[in-house]
Amino acid sequence: MKIRELGERALIEHIARLLSRPVNKVIEGAGEDDCAVLDIGTDRYLLVTTDMLHRKTDFPSRMTAQQIGWMSVAVNLSDLASKGAMPLGVVMAMGIPPDTELSFIEEVVRGMDECASTYGTQIIGGDTDSHDELTMAGTALGTVKKELLIRRSGAKVGDFVCVTGNLGSAGAALLALDKKIPVSQEILKALFEPAPRINEGMALANSRAVTSMMDISDGLALSLHDMSKASGVGFKIYENRLPVHPEIRTLLKGREHLEASVFTGGDFELLFTVAPEKLDKAKKACPLTVIGEVIEMGVFIEKAGRVEELEARGYEHFKKLD
Amino acid sequence: MKIRELGERALIEHIARLLSRPVNKVIEGAGEDDCAVLDIGTDRYLLVTTDMLHRKTDFPSRMTAQQIGWMSVAVNLSDLASKGAMPLGVVMAMGIPPDTELSFIEEVVRGMDECASTYGTQIIGGDTDSHDELTMAGTALGTVKKELLIRRSGAKVGDFVCVTGNLGSAGAALLALDKKIPVSQEILKALFEPAPRINEGMALANSRAVTSMMDISDGLALSLHDMSKASGVGFKIYENRLPVHPEIRTLLKGREHLEASVFTGGDFELLFTVAPEKLDKAKKACPLTVIGEVIEMGVFIEKAGRVEELEARGYEHFKKLD
Numbered sequence: 084m085k086i087r088e089l090g091e092r093a094l095i096e097h098i099a100r101l102l103s104r105p106v107n108k109v110i111e112g113a114g115e116d117d118c119a120v121l122d123i124g125t126d127r128y129l130l131v132t133t134d135m136l137h138r139k140t141d142f143p144s145r146m147t148a149q150q151i152g153w154m155s156v157a158v159n160l161s162d163l164a165s166k167g168a169m170p171l172g173v174v175m176a177m178g179i180p181p182d183t184e185l186s187f188i189e190e191v192v193r194g195m196d197e198c199a200s201t202y203g204t205q206i207i208g209g210d211t212d213s214h215d216e217l218t219m220a221g222t223a224l225g226t227v228k229k230e231l232l233i234r235r236s237g238a239k240v241g242d243f244v245c246v247t248g249n250l251g252s253a254g255a256a257l258l259a260l261d262k263k264i265p266v267s268q269e270i271l272k273a274l275f276e277p278a279p280r281i282n283e284g285m286a287l288a289n290s291r292a293v294t295s296m297m298d299i300s301d302g303l304a305l306s307l308h309d310m311s312k313a314s315g316v317g318f319k320i321y322e323n324r325l326p327v328h329p330e331i332r333t334l335l336k337g338r339e340h341l342e343a344s345v346f347t348g349g350d351f352e353l354l355f356t357v358a359p360e361k362l363d364k365a366k367k368a369c370p371l372t373v374i375g376e377v378i379e380m381g382v383f384i385e386k387a388g389r390v391e392e393l394e395a396r397g398y399e400h401f402k403k404l405d
Numbered sequence: 406m407k408i409r410e411l412g413e414r415a416l417i418e419h420i421a422r423l424l425s426r427p428v429n430k431v432i433e434g435a436g437e438d439d440c441a442v443l444d445i446g447t448d449r450y451l452l453v454t455t456d457m458l459h460r461k462t463d464f465p466s467r468m469t470a471q472q473i474g475w476m477s478v479a480v481n482l483s484d485l486a487s488k489g490a491m492p493l494g495v496v497m498a499m500g501i502p503p504d505t506e507l508s509f510i511e512e513v514v515r516g517m518d519e520c521a522s523t524y525g526t527q528i529i530g531g532d533t534d535s536h537d538e539l540t541m542a543g544t545a546l547g548t549v550k551k552e553l554l555i556r557r558s559g560a561k562v563g564d565f566v567c568v569t570g571n572l573g574s575a576g577a578a579l580l581a582l583d584k585k586i587p588v589s590q591e592i593l594k595a596l597f598e599p600a601p602r603i604n605e606g607m608a609l610a611n612s613r614a615v616t617s618m619m620d621i622s623d624g625l626a627l628s629l630h631d632m633s634k635a636s637g638v639g640f641k642i643y644e645n646r647l648p649v650h651p652e653i654r655t656l657l658k659g660r661e662h663l664e665a666s667v668f669t670g671g672d673f674e675l676l677f678t679v680a681p682e683k684l685d686k687a688k689k690a691c692p693l694t695v696i697g698e699v700i701e702m703g704v705f706i707e708k709a710g711r712v713e714e715l716e717a718r719g720y721e722h723f724k725k726l727d
Binding site: 098174226 | 406407408409411413416417419420423424425427428430431434435436440441443445446447451453454455456457458459461462493494496497498499500501502503504505506507508510511514515517518521522527528529530531532533534535536537538540542544546548
């Protein structure tokens with residue numbers, strides 16, 4: 084069987100099964116959550132996450148070098164954010180075509196540094212290597228107080244389903260670029276310079292109101308399915324509650340809205356569940372929108388009064404090359 | 406200016422200068438040593454290192470999938486070893502061509518797992534991504550007691566210069582493959598399944614006899630120059646003291662010996678300096694060979710009674726593609 088036929092999620096599960104069972108100090112191991120979680124013998128867990136990005140697949144041609152650097156750090160910080168962690172540092176391995184101009188790499192490094200600084204952390208190390216295609220493999224470290232760690236797996240039936248920020252901005256920007264429709268810098272930035280929700284993640288963890296959390300960079304639909312699997316529950320969300328930027332309401336037409344908000348991915352927002360009696364506490368932590376509720380099983384969306392199953396479709400490596 | 410013209414070491418220095426200055430808790434930051442070193446508020450430092458490897462550049466065609474996995478972990482563990490650290494976990498981002506057979510990736514993962522297990526650690530997370538060329542970007546975490554951390558920068562004039570194991574085995578294997586000369590499995594393994602000196606590194610740190618240390622995977626000559634720069638001292642080594650595997654004495658001819666032992670790289674041995682009065686302590690920690698001494702400045706080699714400058718030449722990305 085080829086990797087292409089298996090797809091990313093099945094591959095990750097398969098790899099995780101091949102690995103030795105984690106020892107006690109590994110609280111979450113490979114394939115289990117957005118970050119690996121280690122007990123380092125203090126009152127805080129150490130969290131680690133890694134993401135590899137490539138020129139052709141992950142950096143649209145209109146992205147600047149500075150935005151490539153920013154994105155390479157942001158994608159890792161977003162995983163830390165989803166566990167409520169405080170960033171500790173980022174290392175970046177860079178595969179660089181030898182004919183690249185030094186000034187281009189300088190801009191990439193400035194973007195990396197800027198993103199790290201913006202979220203209270205820094206680039207602490209890395210590796211450079213000659214490679215045909217620009218490849219950025221970042222690893223972010225963070226810590227979280229042991230009693231505040233939020234996993235994908237804590238959602239309970241009756242909890243509210245919430246998201247930070249707006250949905251579909253990155254997807255709308257992608258569509259606008261494809262169709263050559265003019266679009267504001269703000270919307271383009273949602274795609275090219277996404278803001279990882281580090282501060283919101285930490286505030287939500289501190290609120291102790293959140294029962295499960297993950298980021299939705301692969302799209303809301305896939306993330307709901309991932310969380311459903313991890314928590315052993317189902318979800319029902321409402322199309323008319325999905326928060327959308329006003330510009331996108333006019334930019335997109337008909338089914339494009341749902342496609343961008345739910346399936347395309349690229350929004351670096353947090354998806355989380357909140358115990359009903361603690362919703363006020365969560366609202367004090369950061370702006371949020373309640374988009375649905377946790378149910379027994381299945382993943383559903385209510386559109387114009389009709390309830391439908393929500394497909395497990397979104398941004399997935401390997402598959403999307405078919 | 407193109408990256409190719411600058412070369413790897415100058416690029417890393419340049420990138421490090423572009424980054425924000427590390428805050429207090431970062432003990433060693435980007436470009437300073439084999440690992441980044443973080444103060445996490447316990448009696449141990451946290452160490453982080455990352456390395457990206459590629460099919461074409463780093464995995465000779467005769468390497469098995471299992472060996473590719475082993476190497477991708479070993480290269481990172483070797484950096485931990487050079488700081489005397491105990492491994493805590495490894496994350497691996499894998500860029501995989503979609504047409505790769507699943508069985509091939511299974512073997513890669515088994516090799517990763519085997520290498521991690523052999524050195525008392527494990528694969529705790531990762532990322533998979535579609536990519537034209539198989540690309541493995543690993544990050545290893547480790548810890549070391551604060552008072553036992555060994556840097557590149559502590560060598561003192563009069564110290565002995567020492568190495569673990571043999572030099573030139575990887576280089577000889579490479580040469581033998583190039584020239585299609587038959588060679589033993591043991592020598593091939595030095596190239597394809599190098600053994601990171603984790604246990605030796607920890608034992609040397611515990612001996613408190615070592616003043617500076619790094620690994621020599623880029624070759625002894627480049628490593629001596631790196632350490633000379635970091636420590637502000639010079640080195641004199643003796644060709645006739647370089648430890649060489651008996652098979653290689655007969656396999657290589659004339660100048661090939663020096664080329665393989667000093668310049669080619671690929672040996673995952675440790676280079677370290679020892680205070681003269683503590684040499685016995687270091688010898689109790691692990692088998693070692695004294696190959697020279699620390700001097701005021703310059704890097705020299707004595708060959709057949711004649712002292713020559715030792716060129717700063719070895720395995721360097723970008724440059725070697727010229």
